[in-house]
Amino acid sequence: MPLQGRVGIITGAARGIGRACADAFLRSRAAGVAIADIDEAAGAEAARALDPTGERTLFVPADVTRRADHDHVVSRTLERFGRLDILVNNAGIAGRPGTLETQAEGELDRIWAINVKGVYFACQAAHAHFVKAGYGRIVNVASIAGKEGNPGLAPYSMTKAAVIGLTKAYAKEVAQSGILDNSVAPAVIETDILKQVTPQVREYMVSKIPMGRTGRPEEVAELVVFLSSERLSFSTGSCYDISGGRATY
Ligand SMILES: NC(=O)c1ccc[n+]([C@@H]2O[C@H](COP(=O)([O-])OP(=O)(O)OC[C@H]3O[C@@H](n4cnc5c(N)ncnc54)[C@H](O)[C@@H]3O)[C@@H](O)[C@H]2O)c1
Secondary structure, three states: OOOOOOEEEEEOOOOHHHHHHHHHHHHOOOOEEEEEEOOHHHHHHHHHHHOOOOOOEEEEEOOOOOHHHHHHHHHHHHHHHOOOOEEEEOOOOOOOOOOHHHOOHHHHHHHHHHHHHHHHHHHHHHHHHHHHHOOEEEEEEOOOHHHHOOOOOHHHHHHHHHHHHHHHHHHHHOOOOOEEEEEEEEOOEOOHHHHHOOHHHHHHHHHOOOOOOOEOHHHHHHHHHHHOOOOOOOOOOOEEEEOOOOOOO
């Protein structure tokens, strides 16, 4: 099994893509999954539902915009499972819909803090541990919006481009330390995040997908499992599309 004995942290895993990743990690025989999410009720419920014995899941309440919360998640994970091999930076928001001239500065700061600083801080918090262990797999959940831009979602598109850039830069910094750091760029995936976009934006995004359908969280999770495993050995800094053919570069 690809993740036999491995332990990972997944941010934003109370629902959606993150929860599907947690489920896929457990099915791939991961020894432990730490679910870090700001939604305490849903996070605790996900941890219980995914492993009713409570042996292989741990919920840690965390706001990814706070650096200290990431240190806490890392230390709780090490305390509970005794190791840390994988970090999936998945927590993110679409933000308020609206064209560029309608977006308030505060909204830009909010989406930047969650979608970009959240990933940066998590990598900082796990860095020393991964370097010491000489092993680490990081998967950052970006978006096709970061490659192509979606009208009506300028702030979101900007943050996801930043996640792709951050992945490339950090991957090169640690390329010889056993840490492989990649991002994924999903197109429209059926989750609660779609409640944050207007029907027009949703329609636009689906119309761009050659396969003519939305994706499922489980489909993204399959790719994330591979990128989180030691089967991945000669790829770092890359952005993997999972977009029904929308992006082919
Ligand atoms: N669903 C899509 O169409 C799609 C497409 C491309 C990329 N993505 C990306 O995938 C990731 C997951 O999205 P999803 O569709 O599963 O969304 P979702 O809304 O279903 O889940 C997001 C999770 O992140 C958590 N979260 C939000 N703010 C947080 C914070 N400050 N600290 C900690 N946790 C926080 C939420 O509580 C929630 O559980 C996001 O980064 C999103 O941008 C989604």
